Amino acid sequence: MKLSRLLYAGRAALRTEKGRQIAGRLTDTAADTARRASPRHRARIDKAQHSARKYLGRG
Secondary structure, eight states, rough: OOOHOOOOHHHHHSSSHHHHOOOOHHHHHHHHHHHHHHHGGGHHHHHHHHHHHHTTTTT
């Protein structure tokens, strides 16, 4: 599958409520994992998570 088709599918998924919910859960999980792996960078991780949640309309 071409990268452009993957990007199109991802963008299409973010247009739906269910897609945004799943992306939000994945964002939270990734941030939690990153915090455990690198506690020193907690502030940067929190900032990135906040930006992602804002983009998704959840925060």
